Amino acid sequence: MGIVVEDLDETVDFFLELGLELEGQATIEGEWAGRITGLGDQHVEVAMMRTPDGHGRLELSRFVRPAVAADHRSGPVNALGYLRVMFAVDDLEDTLERLRVRGAELVGEVVDYQDVYRLCYIRGPEGLFIGLAQELG
Known part of the structure; x- marks a missing residue:
């Protein structure tokens, strides 16, 4: 599961409080990364969180470039797509x-x-x- 956020540090702290563990953080940038996402040249800060049982991962991403294109955070529970x-x-x-x-x-x-x-x-x-x-x- 991946979630795009504006404040990576605050979100990491929140999920640490929930019991997830920070597996690592990295900056990913360049044309090669954009070929995967289809976004072209990109710069993304990523934090990988691991569930306490070690079986699940949550990727938190903050896009520096390109700018965020849409915001789905206020959707109701019956909205289509990730919620x-x-x-x-x-x-x-x-x-x-x-x-x-x-x-x-x-x-x-x-x-x-x-x-x-x-x-x-x-x-x-x-x-x-x-x-x-x-x-x-």
Whole structure:
């Protein structure tokens, strides 16, 4: 999963608080990179985050060049295309408290789904839509 952001440092700090680990950061630029993305000559700062279980990765990118072309962060949950990413957490209430300090806002309510999961959506840094799920039992 890749997410384009404006403030890479703030977003990295947010996902560190969520429990992901920073695997590395790099600057990628030049015509060769643009051949992959179709954007031509580009300059991108990238942070690669790893989920605690080591099985998932989240690529955070900040485009220096070319300029960002569109902004989908304010789309509702039923909008087409990428909208959200969901993470499993051990303690939903504790996670929400830690993320609220970093500016996260609850969307809707925290709900129990058939006594199997506690679920909620939050708006994270820059309005990113993030789902949180705690397995019950």
